[in-house]
Amino acid sequence: MKFLHLLSNEASQSITLHCLYNAALSSIGTTHREMSRIRFHGWNKQTFEKGTPLEPHVVQDECKIQDGSWHQSRLVFHTQDSQQLPIVDIEEVPASQLDRQQHMEIGPVCFL
Numbered sequence: 001m002k003f004l005h006l007l008s009n010e011a012s013q014s015i016t017l018h019c020l021y022n023a024a025l026s027s028i029g030t031t032h033r034e035m036s037r038i039r040f041h042g043w044n045k046q047t048f049e050k051g052t053p054l055e056p057h058v059v060q061d062e063c064k065i066q067d068g069s070w071h072q073s074r075l076v077f078h079t080q081d082s083q084q085l086p087i088v089d090i091e092e093v094p095a096s097q098l099d100r101q102q103h104m105e106i107g108p109v110c111f112l
Contacts, residue, residue, distance in 0.1 A: 001043070008082035008111035015040070015056075015087065016105040017073045019063040040077070041089040048077055054084070085109045 040048040040056065048054040057078065062071035077085060086109040 004111045005043075005083045010078070010080050010112045011082040011085040011109055012076060012078040012112075013085050013087060013109045014059075014077070014107040015075045015090075016107070017063060017075070018070055018103050018105065019072065020068075020070050020101040037093045039091040040087045041091065042077075042079075042084040043086055043088055044081075044083045046084055048084075048087070054079070082111055 038049070042048060042054075046054060048056050054077075056075040058073065059076050060072065060074040063073040065071050077087065079085060087106065090104065
């Protein structure tokens with residue numbers, strides 16, 4: 001990993017959140033209130049979260065749809081500091097909704 005970091009000027013990675021009755025990313029594009037429930041920790045221990053310079057870009061946000069079907073939201077992390085990726089830990093503040101289900105799909109890191 002150190003070798004990839006030394007030879008790269010930037011890096012990107014995507015994470016897909018599959019959700020059922022999950023409001024973890026709801027209100028994206030309006031208040032961003034719920035996105036603060038999830039924090040992503042990078043390789044160098046920096047935190048990617050809403051409201052910081054390291055805020056992930058939301059490409060797709062269907063988790064706000066709560067119709068009893070599975071939906072997905074896709075986040076893209078792109079940084080000029082290749083040592084910030086890959087994402088190594090994900091922290092979620094517990095939500096009050098008990099009947100929700102989710103799983104995350106962590107994509108590969110692209111070093112450029």
